[in-house]
């Protein structure tokens with residue numbers, strides 16, 4: 001049986017799109033479990049709620065650790081929305097630490113979680129879970145089609161990379177400051193864990209079709225490869 005970790009982009013968890021956006025993704029997850037018999041763990045991003053708490057908390061003088069804490073709790077709330085849309089298929093509790101995730105995976109349910117600890121993003125959560133479970137695949141969804149040569153929102157000539165090495169990712173994203181709510185497409189913790197665990201990883205668009213294709217093993221988005 002394959003073990004797959006899917007990170008659902010925080011960009012889905014905005015109030016104007018989440019209600020319509022989640023059910024088609026839940027259908028893809030349902031199909032993958034019933035067809036392939038895969039074990040799935042899903043990690044929800046923090047999205048709008050995390051951003052709002054972090055922004056307001058920072059204005060009010062909150063420290064980065066506290067702001068991270070609010071962000072990771074927002075991601076847990078979003079995990080609750082995912083559990084709602086998966087119904088009986090989902091493990092009914094949002095695990096709050098890695099040990100609980102591992103215990104919950106022993107049931108036949110789809111485990112859905114959000115943030116775990118301050119100091120990293122939910123992408124790192126997905127990588128850490130993938131590492132502990134020796135997952136066959138980590139599918140990391142985002143608001144663009146994958147990893148580009150530069151930010152496609154700012155640079156029209158940006159090109160999608162079909163493959164990227166962990167060192168290239170460190171060069172692209174590794175120098176960012178660790179401020180709550182500002183972690184890049186992939187933060188250093190996520191990149192380093194993917195590398196040390198040799199986790200097969202794809203960065204794809206957060207859309208049902210792309211997720212379905214990635215779960216079928218198709219070459220969609222960007223594949224992360226380890227340094228040779």
Ligand code: UTP
Nearest residue numbers: 010045046047068071072115116121122180181
């Ligand atoms: P996300 O990493 O989900 O940010 O968590 P996001 O930008 O909404 O998601 P993506 O990357 O676009 O999918 C929101 C914030 O919560 C804190 C961080 O401050 C992060 O920026 N967080 C989250 C933690 O501190 N620890 C965690 O385990 C998860």
